[in-house]
Amino acid sequence: MPVDRMLPTPEARDLLELTRDIADKVLEPRVAECEKTGIFPDGVFPALGAAGLLSLPYPEEFGGGAQPYEVYLQVLEELAARWAAVAVAVSVHSLSCHPLFTFGTDEQKQRWLAGMLSGETIGAYSLSEPHAGSDAAALRCRATPVEGGYRITGAKAWITNGGRADFYTLFARTGEGSRGISCFLVPAGTEGLSFGKPEEKMGLRAVPTTTAAYDDAFLPEERRVGAEGQGLSIAFSALDSGRLGIAAVATGLAQRALDEAVAYAKEREAFGRHIIDHQGLGFVLADMAAAVDSARATYLDAARRRDAGLPYSRQASVAKLVATDAAMKVTTDAVQVFGGYGYTQDFPVERYMREAKVMQIFEGTNQIQRLVIARQLAGT
Numbered sequence: 600m601p602v603d604r605m606l607p608t609p610e611a612r613d614l615l616e617l618t619r620d621i622a623d624k625v626l627e628p629r630v631a632e633c634e635k636t637g638i639f640p641d642g643v644f645p646a647l648g649a650a651g652l653l654s655l656p657y658p659e660e661f662g663g664g665a666q667p668y669e670v671y672l673q674v675l676e677e678l679a680a681r682w683a684a685v686a687v688a689v690s691v692h693s694l695s696c697h698p699l700f701t702f703g704t705d706e707q708k709q710r711w712l713a714g715m716l717s718g719e720t721i722g723a724y725s726l727s728e729p730h731a732g733s734d735a736a737a738l739r740c741r742a743t744p745v746e747g748g749y750r751i752t753g754a755k756a757w758i759t760n761g762g763r764a765d766f767y768t769l770f771a772r773t774g775e776g777s778r779g780i781s782c783f784l785v786p787a788g789t790e791g792l793s794f795g796k797p798e799e800k801m802g803l804r805a806v807p808t809t810t811a812a813y814d815d816a817f818l819p820e821e822r823r824v825g826a827e828g829q830g831l832s833i834a835f836s837a838l839d840s841g842r843l844g845i846a847a848v849a850t851g852l853a854q855r856a857l858d859e860a861v862a863y864a865k866e867r868e869a870f871g872r873h874i875i876d877h878q879g880l881g882f883v884l885a886d887m888a889a890a891v892d893s894a895r896a897t898y899l900d901a902a903r904r905r906d907a908g909l910p911y912s913r914q915a916s917v918a919k920l921v922a923t924d925a926a927m928k929v930t931t932d933a934v935q936v937f938g939g940y941g942y943t944q945d946f947p948v949e950r951y952m953r954e955a956k957v958m959q960i961f962e963g964t965n966q967i968q969r970l971v972i973a974r975q976l977a978g979t
Protein backbone atom coordinates (compact mmCIF):
# COMPACT_ATOMS: atom_id res chain seq x y z
CA MET A 600 0.00 0.00 0.00
CA PRO A 601 1.41 3.46 -0.91
CA VAL A 602 2.56 5.60 2.00
CA ASP A 603 -0.17 8.06 2.98
CA ARG A 604 1.82 11.26 2.51
CA MET A 605 1.11 14.87 3.40
CA LEU A 606 2.09 16.72 0.22
CA PRO A 607 2.00 20.51 -0.21
CA THR A 608 0.28 20.70 -3.64
CA PRO A 609 -1.85 18.63 -6.05
CA GLU A 610 1.10 18.84 -8.46
CA ALA A 611 3.29 17.12 -5.88
CA ARG A 612 0.68 14.36 -5.50
CA ASP A 613 0.75 13.80 -9.29
CA LEU A 614 4.53 13.73 -9.22
CA LEU A 615 4.58 11.07 -6.50
CA GLU A 616 2.10 9.01 -8.47
CA LEU A 617 4.25 9.31 -11.60
CA THR A 618 7.29 8.29 -9.56
CA ARG A 619 5.57 5.18 -8.22
CA ASP A 620 4.46 4.26 -11.71
CA ILE A 621 7.98 4.60 -13.15
CA ALA A 622 9.48 2.81 -10.17
CA ASP A 623 7.08 -0.11 -10.68
CA LYS A 624 7.68 -0.32 -14.42
CA VAL A 625 11.35 0.60 -14.79
CA LEU A 626 13.05 -0.25 -11.47
CA GLU A 627 11.20 -3.15 -9.87
CA PRO A 628 11.58 -5.61 -12.79
CA ARG A 629 15.38 -5.21 -12.88
CA VAL A 630 16.54 -4.64 -9.34
CA ALA A 631 17.02 -8.23 -8.17
CA GLU A 632 19.02 -9.37 -11.19
CA CYS A 633 21.19 -6.24 -11.48
CA GLU A 634 21.99 -6.27 -7.75
CA LYS A 635 22.89 -9.96 -7.90
CA THR A 636 25.17 -9.62 -10.91
CA GLY A 637 26.45 -6.10 -10.28
CA ILE A 638 25.38 -5.08 -13.79
CA PHE A 639 24.83 -1.36 -14.29
CA PRO A 640 21.19 -0.67 -15.23
CA ASP A 641 21.58 0.87 -18.69
CA GLY A 642 18.49 2.83 -19.64
CA VAL A 643 17.32 3.47 -16.08
CA PHE A 644 18.89 6.92 -15.64
CA PRO A 645 17.77 8.16 -19.09
CA ALA A 646 14.23 7.02 -18.20
CA LEU A 647 14.32 8.89 -14.89
CA GLY A 648 15.83 11.92 -16.65
CA ALA A 649 13.15 11.91 -19.35
CA ALA A 650 10.51 11.95 -16.60
CA GLY A 651 12.24 14.97 -15.02
CA LEU A 652 13.19 13.06 -11.86
CA LEU A 653 16.92 13.90 -11.96
CA SER A 654 16.60 17.65 -11.48
CA LEU A 655 13.60 18.16 -9.20
CA PRO A 656 14.98 20.61 -6.61
CA TYR A 657 16.48 23.03 -9.16
CA PRO A 658 14.72 26.02 -10.78
CA GLU A 659 12.91 25.78 -14.11
CA GLU A 660 15.15 28.50 -15.51
CA PHE A 661 17.94 25.91 -15.73
CA GLY A 662 15.77 22.99 -16.71
CA GLY A 663 14.97 21.87 -13.17
CA GLY A 664 11.66 20.72 -11.74
CA ALA A 665 11.27 23.68 -9.31
CA GLN A 666 10.02 21.36 -6.57
CA PRO A 667 10.37 22.09 -2.85
CA TYR A 668 13.05 19.97 -1.23
CA GLU A 669 10.42 18.15 0.85
CA VAL A 670 8.82 16.92 -2.39
CA TYR A 671 12.11 15.95 -4.05
CA LEU A 672 13.04 13.91 -0.96
CA GLN A 673 9.75 12.04 -0.98
CA VAL A 674 10.35 11.16 -4.64
CA LEU A 675 13.79 9.83 -3.63
CA GLU A 676 12.14 7.83 -0.86
CA GLU A 677 9.79 6.17 -3.37
CA LEU A 678 12.69 5.34 -5.69
CA ALA A 679 14.65 3.86 -2.77
CA ALA A 680 11.71 1.66 -1.81
CA ARG A 681 12.21 -0.09 -5.17
CA TRP A 682 15.96 0.23 -5.71
CA ALA A 683 18.22 1.79 -3.11
CA ALA A 684 21.32 1.92 -5.36
CA VAL A 685 19.50 3.89 -8.05
CA ALA A 686 18.07 6.29 -5.46
CA VAL A 687 21.57 6.81 -4.01
CA ALA A 688 22.91 7.53 -7.51
CA VAL A 689 20.11 10.08 -8.08
CA SER A 690 20.87 11.72 -4.72
CA VAL A 691 24.60 11.87 -5.54
CA HIS A 692 23.80 13.34 -8.96
CA SER A 693 21.76 16.08 -7.29
CA LEU A 694 24.59 16.65 -4.79
CA SER A 695 27.11 17.01 -7.63
CA CYS A 696 24.99 19.75 -9.26
CA HIS A 697 24.69 21.74 -6.02
CA PRO A 698 28.10 23.50 -6.09
CA LEU A 699 27.68 24.87 -9.62
CA PHE A 700 24.11 25.95 -8.93
CA THR A 701 24.95 27.61 -5.59
CA PHE A 702 28.45 28.97 -6.16
CA GLY A 703 28.90 29.13 -9.96
CA THR A 704 28.90 32.40 -11.92
CA ASP A 705 25.91 33.23 -14.13
CA GLU A 706 28.06 32.46 -17.15
CA GLN A 707 29.07 29.02 -15.81
CA LYS A 708 25.47 28.20 -14.98
CA GLN A 709 24.26 29.28 -18.42
CA ARG A 710 26.90 27.13 -20.05
CA TRP A 711 26.73 23.92 -18.08
CA LEU A 712 23.84 23.69 -15.66
CA ALA A 713 21.03 22.97 -18.11
CA GLY A 714 23.02 20.06 -19.57
CA MET A 715 23.63 18.70 -16.07
CA LEU A 716 19.98 19.01 -15.08
CA SER A 717 18.43 17.84 -18.33
CA GLY A 718 18.74 14.23 -17.28
CA GLU A 719 20.91 13.37 -20.24
CA THR A 720 24.03 13.53 -18.11
CA ILE A 721 24.73 12.10 -14.69
CA GLY A 722 27.13 13.53 -12.13
CA ALA A 723 29.47 12.33 -9.40
CA TYR A 724 30.85 13.97 -6.27
CA SER A 725 34.54 13.46 -5.67
CA LEU A 726 35.65 14.58 -2.21
CA SER A 727 36.97 11.43 -0.49
CA GLU A 728 40.49 10.07 -0.93
CA PRO A 729 42.01 6.73 0.08
CA HIS A 730 43.48 8.21 3.31
CA ALA A 731 40.95 11.04 3.83
CA GLY A 732 37.26 10.28 4.32
CA SER A 733 35.90 11.70 7.56
CA ASP A 734 38.83 14.10 7.70
CA ALA A 735 38.12 15.66 4.30
CA ALA A 736 40.35 18.65 5.03
CA ALA A 737 43.33 16.26 4.88
CA LEU A 738 42.82 15.62 1.16
CA ARG A 739 45.98 15.69 -0.97
CA CYS A 740 44.89 15.71 -4.63
CA ARG A 741 46.54 18.86 -5.99
CA ALA A 742 45.42 21.43 -8.53
CA THR A 743 48.50 23.43 -9.49
CA PRO A 744 47.83 26.77 -11.19
CA VAL A 745 49.36 26.99 -14.67
CA GLU A 746 48.85 29.27 -17.67
CA GLY A 747 45.09 29.30 -18.42
CA GLY A 748 44.05 26.83 -15.73
CA TYR A 749 45.21 24.03 -13.44
CA ARG A 750 47.09 20.74 -13.65
CA ILE A 751 45.44 18.11 -11.43
CA THR A 752 47.41 15.26 -9.89
CA GLY A 753 46.37 12.80 -7.23
CA ALA A 754 44.08 9.97 -6.20
CA LYS A 755 40.40 10.13 -5.29
CA ALA A 756 38.35 7.27 -3.82
CA TRP A 757 34.82 6.01 -3.29
CA ILE A 758 33.23 7.77 -6.22
CA THR A 759 29.57 6.79 -6.60
CA ASN A 760 28.82 6.67 -10.37
CA GLY A 761 32.61 6.53 -10.92
CA GLY A 762 33.49 5.76 -14.53
CA ARG A 763 29.81 6.10 -15.50
CA ALA A 764 29.26 9.77 -14.73
CA ASP A 765 29.45 12.49 -17.36
CA PHE A 766 30.88 15.09 -14.97
CA TYR A 767 32.75 15.04 -11.65
CA THR A 768 32.46 17.71 -8.98
CA LEU A 769 36.02 17.53 -7.72
CA PHE A 770 37.68 18.95 -4.62
CA ALA A 771 41.43 19.45 -4.90
CA ARG A 772 44.15 21.36 -3.11
CA THR A 773 45.26 24.74 -4.47
CA GLY A 774 46.94 25.82 -1.23
CA GLU A 775 47.62 24.63 2.31
CA GLY A 776 45.24 23.83 5.17
CA SER A 777 41.46 23.72 5.16
CA ARG A 778 41.30 27.06 3.30
CA GLY A 779 43.55 25.68 0.56
CA ILE A 780 40.93 23.52 -1.18
CA SER A 781 39.04 24.46 -4.36
CA CYS A 782 36.11 23.01 -6.26
CA PHE A 783 36.18 22.07 -9.95
CA LEU A 784 33.77 20.70 -12.51
CA VAL A 785 35.57 17.98 -14.46
CA PRO A 786 34.09 16.56 -17.66
CA ALA A 787 34.38 12.80 -18.14
CA GLY A 788 36.92 12.08 -20.83
CA THR A 789 39.38 14.70 -19.54
CA GLU A 790 42.84 13.60 -20.64
CA GLY A 791 44.84 12.27 -17.67
CA LEU A 792 41.74 11.14 -15.73
CA SER A 793 41.23 7.37 -15.29
CA PHE A 794 39.16 5.13 -13.00
CA GLY A 795 39.85 1.96 -11.03
CA LYS A 796 37.65 -1.10 -11.30
CA PRO A 797 34.42 -0.95 -9.28
CA GLU A 798 34.78 -1.87 -5.59
CA GLU A 799 33.28 -5.24 -4.66
CA LYS A 800 30.72 -3.99 -2.16
CA MET A 801 28.40 -5.61 0.35
CA GLY A 802 25.41 -3.95 -1.35
CA LEU A 803 24.41 -1.27 -3.86
CA ARG A 804 26.23 -3.43 -6.37
CA ALA A 805 24.60 -2.26 -9.59
CA VAL A 806 25.95 1.28 -9.27
CA PRO A 807 29.75 1.44 -9.40
CA THR A 808 31.93 2.96 -6.71
CA THR A 809 35.47 3.54 -7.96
CA THR A 810 38.76 5.26 -7.37
CA ALA A 811 39.99 7.92 -9.80
CA ALA A 812 43.55 8.86 -10.74
CA TYR A 813 44.43 12.33 -12.00
CA ASP A 814 47.72 12.28 -13.82
CA ASP A 815 48.65 15.86 -14.74
CA ALA A 816 45.13 16.43 -16.10
CA PHE A 817 44.59 19.97 -17.45
CA LEU A 818 41.48 21.92 -16.51
CA PRO A 819 40.83 25.42 -17.86
CA GLU A 820 40.34 28.11 -15.22
CA GLU A 821 36.65 28.51 -16.16
CA ARG A 822 36.09 25.02 -14.69
CA ARG A 823 36.80 26.21 -11.13
CA VAL A 824 33.58 26.71 -9.16
CA GLY A 825 33.67 29.46 -6.52
CA ALA A 826 36.81 31.21 -5.36
CA GLU A 827 40.17 29.53 -4.86
CA GLY A 828 40.24 28.21 -1.29
CA GLN A 829 36.44 28.14 -0.94
CA GLY A 830 36.24 24.43 -1.77
CA LEU A 831 35.73 22.95 1.68
CA SER A 832 32.87 25.26 2.58
CA ILE A 833 31.31 24.47 -0.81
CA ALA A 834 31.72 20.74 -0.12
CA PHE A 835 30.13 20.99 3.32
CA SER A 836 27.26 23.16 2.12
CA ALA A 837 26.46 20.61 -0.59
CA LEU A 838 26.66 17.81 1.98
CA ASP A 839 23.98 19.41 4.18
CA SER A 840 21.58 18.94 1.27
CA GLY A 841 23.03 15.56 0.28
CA ARG A 842 22.62 14.14 3.78
CA LEU A 843 18.92 14.80 3.56
CA GLY A 844 18.92 12.79 0.33
CA ILE A 845 20.53 9.86 2.12
CA ALA A 846 18.04 10.21 5.00
CA ALA A 847 15.18 9.96 2.50
CA VAL A 848 16.77 6.97 0.75
CA ALA A 849 17.25 5.21 4.11
CA THR A 850 13.60 5.90 4.98
CA GLY A 851 12.42 4.40 1.68
CA LEU A 852 14.52 1.32 2.22
CA ALA A 853 13.22 0.91 5.77
CA GLN A 854 9.62 1.40 4.61
CA ARG A 855 10.06 -1.34 2.03
CA ALA A 856 11.53 -3.72 4.60
CA LEU A 857 8.61 -2.98 6.93
CA ASP A 858 6.06 -3.57 4.14
CA GLU A 859 7.64 -6.91 3.23
CA ALA A 860 7.79 -7.95 6.87
CA VAL A 861 4.13 -7.07 7.54
CA ALA A 862 2.97 -8.93 4.41
CA TYR A 863 4.96 -12.02 5.42
CA ALA A 864 3.77 -11.88 9.03
CA LYS A 865 0.15 -11.86 7.85
CA GLU A 866 0.74 -15.04 5.83
CA ARG A 867 3.14 -17.11 7.89
CA GLU A 868 1.62 -19.30 10.58
CA ALA A 869 3.15 -20.67 13.77
CA PHE A 870 1.44 -22.20 16.80
CA GLY A 871 -1.87 -22.15 14.93
CA ARG A 872 -2.05 -18.45 14.11
CA HIS A 873 -0.47 -15.87 11.84
CA ILE A 874 2.79 -14.72 13.35
CA ILE A 875 1.61 -11.08 13.32
CA ASP A 876 -1.00 -12.16 15.89
CA HIS A 877 1.68 -13.19 18.37
CA GLN A 878 2.09 -10.07 20.46
CA GLY A 879 5.85 -10.57 20.71
CA LEU A 880 6.18 -10.29 16.94
CA GLY A 881 3.46 -7.66 16.53
CA PHE A 882 5.46 -5.41 18.86
CA VAL A 883 8.59 -5.90 16.72
CA LEU A 884 6.57 -4.70 13.72
CA ALA A 885 5.15 -1.80 15.72
CA ASP A 886 8.66 -0.67 16.70
CA MET A 887 9.71 -0.94 13.04
CA ALA A 888 6.76 1.26 12.00
CA ALA A 889 7.60 3.80 14.71
CA ALA A 890 11.22 3.93 13.48
CA VAL A 891 10.17 4.48 9.85
CA ASP A 892 7.67 7.22 10.76
CA SER A 893 10.26 8.95 12.98
CA ALA A 894 12.84 8.80 10.20
CA ARG A 895 10.42 10.40 7.74
CA ALA A 896 9.40 13.08 10.26
CA THR A 897 13.02 14.12 10.93
CA TYR A 898 14.00 14.46 7.27
CA LEU A 899 10.78 16.32 6.43
CA ASP A 900 11.35 18.72 9.32
CA ALA A 901 14.84 19.54 8.04
CA ALA A 902 13.63 19.81 4.44
CA ARG A 903 10.83 22.20 5.40
CA ARG A 904 13.32 24.39 7.21
CA ARG A 905 15.50 24.36 4.09
CA ASP A 906 12.49 25.25 1.92
CA ALA A 907 11.66 28.13 4.28
CA GLY A 908 15.21 29.49 4.03
CA LEU A 909 15.99 28.68 7.69
CA PRO A 910 19.26 27.15 8.91
CA TYR A 911 18.99 23.37 8.70
CA SER A 912 22.49 21.97 9.03
CA ARG A 913 21.94 20.46 12.49
CA GLN A 914 18.55 19.07 11.48
CA ALA A 915 20.13 17.53 8.35
CA SER A 916 22.67 15.71 10.51
CA VAL A 917 19.94 14.60 12.92
CA ALA A 918 17.88 13.31 9.98
CA LYS A 919 20.81 11.41 8.48
CA LEU A 920 21.64 9.89 11.87
CA VAL A 921 18.08 8.96 12.82
CA ALA A 922 17.00 7.69 9.38
CA THR A 923 20.06 5.58 8.66
CA ASP A 924 20.15 4.04 12.15
CA ALA A 925 16.43 3.33 11.69
CA ALA A 926 17.10 1.66 8.33
CA MET A 927 19.77 -0.56 9.86
CA LYS A 928 17.52 -1.59 12.74
CA VAL A 929 14.36 -2.03 10.65
CA THR A 930 16.06 -4.09 7.92
CA THR A 931 17.74 -6.29 10.56
CA ASP A 932 14.38 -6.82 12.26
CA ALA A 933 12.79 -7.61 8.88
CA VAL A 934 15.23 -10.50 8.50
CA GLN A 935 14.18 -11.66 11.97
CA VAL A 936 10.49 -11.55 11.02
CA PHE A 937 11.21 -13.84 8.07
CA GLY A 938 13.00 -16.34 10.33
CA GLY A 939 15.34 -18.72 8.45
CA TYR A 940 13.97 -17.60 5.08
CA GLY A 941 15.09 -14.06 5.85
CA TYR A 942 18.66 -15.28 5.84
CA THR A 943 18.41 -16.58 2.27
CA GLN A 944 18.41 -14.86 -1.09
CA ASP A 945 14.95 -16.26 -1.79
CA PHE A 946 13.57 -13.10 -0.17
CA PRO A 947 14.90 -9.56 -0.62
CA VAL A 948 15.17 -8.63 3.06
CA GLU A 949 18.77 -9.85 3.38
CA ARG A 950 19.68 -7.43 0.56
CA TYR A 951 17.91 -4.57 2.33
CA MET A 952 20.00 -5.27 5.43
CA ARG A 953 23.22 -5.21 3.39
CA GLU A 954 22.13 -2.00 1.66
CA ALA A 955 21.25 -0.26 4.92
CA LYS A 956 24.75 -0.65 6.37
CA VAL A 957 26.47 1.78 4.02
CA MET A 958 23.93 4.50 4.77
CA GLN A 959 25.49 4.79 8.24
CA ILE A 960 28.87 5.28 6.57
CA PHE A 961 28.73 7.56 3.53
CA GLU A 962 28.13 11.31 3.31
CA GLY A 963 29.68 11.55 6.76
CA THR A 964 29.61 8.54 9.05
CA ASN A 965 27.10 8.65 11.87
CA GLN A 966 29.95 9.41 14.25
CA ILE A 967 30.66 12.50 12.15
CA GLN A 968 26.96 13.47 12.25
CA ARG A 969 27.17 13.34 16.05
CA LEU A 970 30.26 15.51 15.85
CA VAL A 971 28.40 18.10 13.74
CA ILE A 972 25.42 18.08 16.13
CA ALA A 973 27.62 18.29 19.25
CA ARG A 974 29.63 21.18 17.79
CA GLN A 975 26.43 23.08 17.05
CA LEU A 976 25.20 22.45 20.58
CA ALA A 977 28.52 23.73 21.92
CA GLY A 978 28.38 26.70 19.55
CA THR A 979 31.88 26.03 18.20
Ligand SMILES: Cc1cc2nc3c(=O)[nH]c(=O)nc-3n(C[C@H](O)[C@H](O)[C@H](O)COP(=O)(O)OP(=O)(O)OC[C@H]3O[C@@H](n4cnc5c(N)ncnc54)[C@H](O)[C@@H]3O)c2cc1C
Nearest residue numbers: 724725726727731732733757758759808961962963964966
Ligand atom coordinates in the same frame (compact mmCIF):
# COMPACT_ATOMS: atom_id res chain seq x y z
C1 LIG B 1 29.59 2.72 -1.20
C2 LIG B 1 30.25 4.04 -0.88
C3 LIG B 1 29.98 5.13 -1.69
C4 LIG B 1 30.62 6.35 -1.44
N1 LIG B 1 30.39 7.40 -2.29
C5 LIG B 1 31.13 8.54 -2.15
C6 LIG B 1 31.04 9.60 -3.13
O1 LIG B 1 30.26 9.53 -4.09
N2 LIG B 1 31.85 10.66 -2.99
C7 LIG B 1 32.73 10.78 -1.97
O2 LIG B 1 33.44 11.79 -1.91
N3 LIG B 1 32.84 9.82 -1.01
C8 LIG B 1 32.05 8.70 -1.09
N4 LIG B 1 32.17 7.70 -0.15
C9 LIG B 1 33.13 7.84 0.93
C10 LIG B 1 32.49 8.01 2.30
O3 LIG B 1 31.94 9.28 2.40
C11 LIG B 1 33.59 7.72 3.34
O4 LIG B 1 33.81 6.33 3.32
C12 LIG B 1 33.19 8.17 4.72
O5 LIG B 1 33.16 9.59 4.79
C13 LIG B 1 34.14 7.64 5.79
O6 LIG B 1 35.46 7.85 5.46
P1 LIG B 1 36.52 6.64 5.55
O7 LIG B 1 35.95 5.50 4.80
O8 LIG B 1 37.84 7.17 5.12
O9 LIG B 1 36.56 6.25 7.07
P2 LIG B 1 37.45 6.95 8.20
O10 LIG B 1 37.35 8.42 8.09
O11 LIG B 1 38.80 6.32 8.17
O12 LIG B 1 36.70 6.47 9.52
C14 LIG B 1 36.86 5.18 10.07
C15 LIG B 1 36.02 5.09 11.35
O13 LIG B 1 36.48 6.09 12.29
C16 LIG B 1 35.41 6.90 12.69
N5 LIG B 1 35.91 8.28 12.91
C17 LIG B 1 36.73 9.01 12.11
N6 LIG B 1 36.93 10.21 12.66
C18 LIG B 1 36.22 10.26 13.80
C19 LIG B 1 36.02 11.25 14.81
N7 LIG B 1 36.58 12.47 14.72
N8 LIG B 1 35.24 10.94 15.86
C20 LIG B 1 34.64 9.71 15.97
N9 LIG B 1 34.80 8.73 15.05
C21 LIG B 1 35.56 9.01 13.97
C22 LIG B 1 34.41 6.86 11.54
O14 LIG B 1 33.11 7.20 11.96
C23 LIG B 1 34.55 5.42 11.11
O15 LIG B 1 33.73 4.62 11.92
C24 LIG B 1 31.51 6.46 -0.34
C25 LIG B 1 31.74 5.37 0.48
C26 LIG B 1 31.14 4.16 0.23
C27 LIG B 1 31.43 2.99 1.11
